[in-house]
Amino acid sequence: xxxxxxxxxxxxxxxxxxxxxxxxxxxxxxxxxxxxxxxxxxxxxxxxxxxxxxxxxxxxxxxxxxxxxxxxxxxxxxxxxxxxxxxxxxxxxxxxxxxxxxxxxxxxxxxxxxxxxxxxxxxxxxxxxxxxxxxxxxxxxxxxxxxxxxxxxxxxxxxxxxxxxxxxxxxxxxxxxxxxxxxxxxxxxxxxxxxxxxxxxxxxxxxxxxxxxxxxxxxxxxxxxxxxxxxxxxxxxxxxxxxxxxxxxxxxxxxxxxxxxxxxxxxxxxxxxxxxxxxxxxxxxxxxxxxxxxxxxxxxxxxxxxxxxxxxxxxxxxxxxxxxxxxxxxxxxxxxxxxxxxxxxxxxxxxxxxxxxxxxxxxxxxxxxxxxxxxxxxxxxxxxxxxxxxxxxxxxxxxxxxxxxxxxxxxxxxxxxxxxxxxxxxxxxxxxxxxxxxxxxxxxxxxxxxxxxxxxxxxxxxxxxxxxxxxxxxxxxxxxxxxxxxxxxxxxxxxxxxxxxxxxxxxxxxxxxxxxxxxxxxxxxxxxxxxxxxxxxxxxxxxxxxxxxxxxxxxxxxxxxxxxxxxxxxxx
Amino acid sequence: xxxxxxxxxxxxxxxxxxxxxxxxxxxxxxxxxxxxxxxxxxxxxxxxxxxxxxxxxxxxxxxxxxxxxxxxxxxxxxxxxxxxxxxxxxxxxxxxxxxxxxxxxxxxxxxxxxxxxxxxxxxxxxxxxxxxxxxxxxxxxxxxxxxxxxxxxxxxxxxxxxxxxxxxxxxxxxxxxxxxxxxxxxxxxxxxxxxxxxxxxxxxxxxxxxxxxxxxxxxxxxxxxxxxxxxxxxxxxxxxxxxxxxxxxxxxxxxxxxxxxxxxxxxxxxxxxxxxxxxxxxxxxxxxxxxxxxxxxxxxxxx
Numbered sequence: 122x123x124x125x126x127x128x129x130x131x132x133x134x135x136x137x138x139x140x141x142x143x144x145x146x147x148x149x150x151x152x153x154x155x156x157x158x159x160x161x162x163x164x165x166x167x168x169x170x171x172x173x174x175x176x177x178x179x180x181x182x183x184x185x186x187x188x189x190x191x192x193x194x195x196x197x198x199x200x201x202x203x204x205x206x207x208x209x210x211x212x213x214x215x216x217x218x219x220x221x222x223x224x225x226x227x228x229x230x231x232x233x234x235x236x237x238x239x240x241x242x243x244x245x246x247x248x249x250x251x252x253x254x255x256x257x258x259x260x261x262x263x264x265x266x267x268x269x270x271x272x273x274x275x276x277x278x279x280x281x282x283x284x285x286x287x288x289x290x291x292x293x294x295x296x297x298x299x300x301x302x303x304x305x306x307x308x309x310x311x312x313x314x315x316x317x318x319x320x321x322x323x324x325x326x327x328x329x330x331x332x333x334x335x336x337x338x339x340x341x342x343x344x345x346x347x348x349x350x351x352x353x354x355x356x357x358x359x360x361x362x363x364x365x366x367x368x369x370x371x372x373x374x375x376x377x378x379x380x381x382x383x384x385x386x387x388x389x390x391x392x393x394x395x396x397x398x399x400x401x402x403x404x405x406x407x408x409x410x411x412x413x414x415x416x417x418x419x420x421x422x423x424x425x426x427x428x429x430x431x432x433x434x435x436x437x438x439x440x441x442x443x444x445x446x447x448x449x450x451x452x453x454x455x456x457x458x459x460x461x462x463x464x465x466x467x468x469x470x471x472x473x474x475x476x477x478x479x480x481x482x483x484x485x486x487x488x489x490x491x492x493x494x495x496x497x498x499x500x501x502x503x504x505x506x507x508x509x510x511x512x513x514x515x516x517x518x519x520x521x522x523x524x525x526x527x528x529x530x531x532x533x534x535x536x537x538x539x540x541x542x543x544x545x546x547x548x549x550x551x552x553x554x555x556x557x558x559x560x561x562x563x564x565x566x567x568x569x570x571x572x573x574x575x576x577x578x579x580x581x582x583x584x585x586x587x588x589x590x591x592x593x594x595x596x597x598x599x600x601x602x603x604x605x606x607x608x609x610x611x612x613x614x615x616x617x618x619x620x621x622x623x624x625x626x627x628x629x630x631x632x633x634x635x636x637x638x639x640x641x642x643x644x645x646x647x648x649x650x651x652x653x654x655x656x657x658x659x660x661x662x663x664x665x666x667x668x669x670x671x672x673x674x675x676x677x678x679x680x681x682x683x684x685x686x687x688x689x690x691x692x693x
Numbered sequence: 694x695x696x697x698x699x700x701x702x703x704x705x706x707x708x709x710x711x712x713x714x715x716x717x718x719x720x721x722x723x724x725x726x727x728x729x730x731x732x733x734x735x736x737x738x739x740x741x742x743x744x745x746x747x748x749x750x751x752x753x754x755x756x757x758x759x760x761x762x763x764x765x766x767x768x769x770x771x772x773x774x775x776x777x778x779x780x781x782x783x784x785x786x787x788x789x790x791x792x793x794x795x796x797x798x799x800x801x802x803x804x805x806x807x808x809x810x811x812x813x814x815x816x817x818x819x820x821x822x823x824x825x826x827x828x829x830x831x832x833x834x835x836x837x838x839x840x841x842x843x844x845x846x847x848x849x850x851x852x853x854x855x856x857x858x859x860x861x862x863x864x865x866x867x868x869x870x871x872x873x874x875x876x877x878x879x880x881x882x883x884x885x886x887x888x889x890x891x892x893x894x895x896x897x898x899x900x901x902x903x904x905x906x907x908x909x910x911x912x913x914x915x916x917x918x919x920x921x922x923x924x925x926x927x928x929x930x931x932x933x934x935x936x937x938x939x940x941x942x943x944x945x946x947x948x949x950x951x952x953x954x955x956x957x958x959x960x961x962x963x964x965x966x967x968x969x970x971x972x973x974x975x976x977x978x979x980x981x982x983x984x985x986x987x988x989x990x991x992x993x994x995x996x
Contacts, residue, residue: 153928153939159790159800159915160889161931161938163957167949168940688944 127201135201139193147186185683185692192679199672213248213264215294216240219310220255220278221285222423223645226338230280233309236330240307241268242667253278254286254312256589256623258293282423282624284590284642285312291322298324311335313644335648341367341374342424342646343415346639347586348431351403356458357434359406363413364398366646375399377416382431383409408433408634423624424646427639432583434458437574440466440478445486448554452567459574468577472551482544482577484570486551495527495535495550499542510539516576517547522565530558547573588641593619604629604636700852703805709848711982712813745769780837780880781815781822782906783808784872785851788828789859789933790889791913800913801859803977804885805851807911810985811883812847816840823877824850827886829861831868837880862933863889866896873903882906887913891934894960901968908970912961915977919954921947 127135158164218237224230241249241262251262251271261274287308298304302324308314309330319327345364352360365374380387382404392399404411408431415425437459441449449470453459469478473487487493498513500506514520514537524535531552553560560566584593604619604627621627626635686692748757748768756770785808791801812822821837824847834850865886872882882904890897901908924947929938940946965972975984 153926155928155930156923157793157930157932158921159793159795159887159918159932160891161929161934161936162889162891162893163950163953164929164938164940166953167946168938692943 132198132201135197136194139197140190143186143190143193147182182692185686188679188683188686188692192676192683195672195676195679199669199676203668203672213250213304214240214244215304215306216249216251217287217290217306217308217310217312218251218253218261219285219287219308219312220253220280221310221312221645222280222282222421222640222642223285223312223648224310225280225423226335226340226420226648229311229332229335232332233330234275236332237309238268238271240309240330241271252290254290255281256283256286258286258290280423282589282640283622284640284645285310286590286622287312288315288318291318291325291327295322295325300324311648338420338648339368339371340420340424340646340648341365341371341377341415341417342419342421343413343427343639344424344641344643344646345398345586346411346413346427346429346641348404348429349585351406353403354457355403356436356456357406358403359431359434361401361404361411361429361431362395362398363392363401365415366643367419371417371419374415379414379416381412381414387411404431406432406434410637421646421648424640424642427624427641428637429587429639430583430634430637436460437578438462438465438467439574440464440469440481442469442471442475442477444472444475445470445554448561449570452570453574455567456571456574458571468574470574473548480544483546484573484577485546485548486554487548489531489533489550489552491533493548493550494538495524495531495553496537497546497548498537498539499544499546499548500539501543501545502541506539506541510537513539513547513576517572518565518568522569523563527553527558527560545577547577549573584636586641587621587636587638589621589623589638590642591620593621700848700856703802703852703855704809704848708806708982709813711986712810713817744772746772779815779820780878781811781820782825782837782872782877782880782882783812783822784825784827784831784868784882784884784886785854786828786863786865786884786886786913787826787854787857787859788861788863790863790887792859793932795915795917797915797917797978800887800915800977801855803913803975803981804911805855806981807885807975807985808883809844809848809851810981810989811909813844814989816844816847822847825868825872826854827863827865827868827884828859829864831871833875836877859932862891863887864892865890866892866900869897869900869904873900873905877906880906881909883909883911885911885913887915887918888957888961894957894964898960898964898967901964908965908968909973910961910965910970911973911975912958913977914974919951921950923947 216237218233220230224233237251241251246267247265249262250264251260253259253261253275255278259278262268262271291306294304294306303326304324306325306327307330308327309332314327314329319325342365343363344366345362348359348361350360351358363378365378367374371377375389375392378389378392378399380389380392380401387401387404391401393402394400411429411431413427413429419425436457439453439459439461440463441453441461450461453461453470466478466481468483469481470484471477471486473485487497489495496517496519498510500509519537528535531550552558556562587593604621621636621638624638624640627638628635683692745758745761746769748770752770756772758769758771761767761769785804787801787804791804792799808824812824815822816839819839821839822843823837824834826832826834834854835846838846863886865884865888869884888894888897888910924942926939926941929940930936931938962972964970973988975981
């Protein structure tokens with residue numbers, strides 16, 4: 122047992138002082154109340170076996186002294202702020218409350234909260250830490266904090282539309298674990314404990330709090346919602362894939378699905394069976410918001426809706442310099458994303474020095490020289506050169522170009538650079554268009570031109586699949602894409618893949634189209650996580666109350682005993 | 694020491710009126726007394742025939758049974774039972790303990806009223822009554838006197854005793870021994886006391902062996918005697934001797950006290966049984982008229 126108010130020597134010194142004071146009191150002369158009686162005949166007889174207490178007499182009633190001393194010691198110990206020692210009930214415990222979507226079934230979450238509070242009450246404050254995992258990880262109680270704070274912090278916390286965040290927490294705990302010391306994690310909820318994860322975490326011992334058995338309940342949910350380029354080949358169209366999983370006893374999901382695109386109903390008859398789900402073909406890629414809702418009652422409501430922001434892919438209005446028509450007009454005409462125009466162009470393809478389409482983003486073919494790299498990306502000053510260059514290389518596919526062959530043919534090194542300019546521009550050696558390089562005849566050439574124009578035109582494919590807890594496709598994001606939380610703070614993934622925590626809208630910094638995130642978690646919908654066998658924390662057992670409570674109860678019982686003994690004349 | 698009580702407090706008119714209704718039935722009294730209403734062991738000038746005996750010179754000629762002489766030719770005299778008075782020796786305890794008030798009235802009031810009650814009953818029936826007070830020593834206030842006129846004399850003496858307040862200790866045994874030496878005519882000794890003699894009941898028992906009189910013991914009982922309402926640490930002072938006893942009163946001590954008091958009462962009963970005496974218990978806090986009415990009415994008090 123530890124003491125929070127006093128050190129152990131202080132506690133022992135207090136007990137010694139109490140014993141001494143009690144001893145002195147026991148021997149002090151008693152102030153007798155004077156009473157005149159008609160005779161002391163019978164009192165003398167009565168007092169023969171129990172004379173009054175007087176100072177410096179033989180120390181009498183040692184058991185009474187001991188009883189009082191024990192009572193005072195118990196009160197003293199209770200006041201010293203005792204707490205169960207770590208060894209009293211095991212190692213340090215990390216208590217994890219599962220606040221993921223799966224806990225929204227029935228009263229599952231409330232039961233887990235009750236079990237958590239009970240366990241917190243059992244453990245000393247310095248021997249436990251409490252986390253909540255739902256949309257991310259939140260600390261509910263740090264070691265040493267009073268258990269009363271738990272109620273306040275739980276507040277209105279309810280399960281959110283997010284897969285369980287336990288794996289991420291376990292990884293961080295494992296990374297922070299001290300060598301040679303085991304951290305005991307107790308999970309309050311149904312969060313999955315995948316064997317491949319658990320077995321790879323050294324220093325972590327996991328158990329699950331004993332809750333009532335999860336009731337079998339019919340549930341269906343949307344488990345996949347993603348898009349791809351239209352199979353029809355239309356540049357400004359996309360196909361959307363939709364998957365619904367759940368109880369086979371429930372009606373055909375196609376009858377229960379309700380789809381809307383920017384508020385306009387999309388007939389479910391347009392859904393076509395495709396693989397394990399359905400395909401919705403040729404939806405306009407105009408930046409609209411596709412909302413899918415699965416109607417009908419089932420056990421879990423959080424997985425019955427999903428949303429997806431469609432990309433904005435207008436056709437690129439390209440002005441082609443007549444000096445390049447012979448080399449490029451065929452390629453550009455065959456590109457469904459390109460519309461060759463002579464006016465109101467958004468892009469221009471020209472040779473260096475031409476004034477055609479001045480002020481427009483341009484694909485320029487420049488003479489090869491020692492000072493001119495084979496590929497040069499130019500961007501306005503306001504953008505970060507490294508990010509722009511990285512994105513351009515990926516988007517245009519410069520890595521896929523056979524640069525070695527070009528270098529051999531050109532007799533000089535093939536390099537790529539980034540620089541700043543008033544307008545977006547992508548410069549390419551015009552020599553590559555000559556037959557000497559055979560580049561125009563290669564199968565990569567149309568792709569190179571198409572990618573370059575799409576990059577210059579700012580065509581956004583956007584993420585094909587946005588699910589809570591799943592990292593976003595990095596290539597689908599633009600350099601300027603920054604997401605903010607509800608407090609307006611920019612979420613910076615610090616170079617790692619960006620992982621939206623829970624379903625909902627995530628605003629873009631400076632953008633007007635928030636990122637729509639959906640749950641899309643089959644494990645949550647089906648409620649059958651692949652689980653590794655773990656021990657179960659018993660619902661009862663161990664110390665159930667604060668040690669001070671036990672000490673005070675003990676003192677009360679002994680006081681009653683003393684009162685009884687006093688009433689029966691066994692102690693003075 | 695408690696202050697005394699006044700005449701009015703002692704003998705109010707209601708109490709005095711009640712006394713006239715009561716009677717005392719005594720067995721045959723000892724001879725040698727003055728004429729009274731009690732049959733005595735003497736044969737003399739009464740009206741109840743008892744026996745014959747041969748005539749001897751000096752006998753009253755009026756007592757000769759001439760009918761018997763005619764039949765038998767011998768002279769016999771008729772003997773009659775003589776009616777004499779019963780001397781009452783009233784010995785109230787006037788020690789300090791009786792004057793101590795412990796929440797209720799002091800026991801002296803009940804003691805003196807009882808004394809006057811017994812005296813009045815006797816004097817109303819032509820008996821004589823004497824007054825002897827008991828404290829440090831026996832004090833003879835006056836020897837037995839007869840006549841109803843003595844009732845007020847008795848009351849005034851008792852009132853004087855009461856006004857004087859408590860005096861000394863209850864030396865009952867010594868007082869009884871002295872009484873036995875007074876060579877009084879055999880009569881009825883009525884001892885009215887709480888019997889808390891510091892020498893104990895054994896001394897009282899021993900002293901009573903020398904007393905030739907018929908005996909009535911009137912024990913004055915306070916409620917606090919049996920159930921003292923004390924607790925905690927107390928310093929008990931004996932109101933008579935001034936002895937001090939420091940006590941820590943626990944339930945167990947109180948139990949032992951009650952056991953000792955019960956033993957004392959049993960001892961008193963045993964003394965009464967041995968001496969064929971009547972033992973009366975008077976509750977000092979209860980109305981005395983009620984208690985004495987139950988005693989004297991319905992055929993009177995038999996001794």
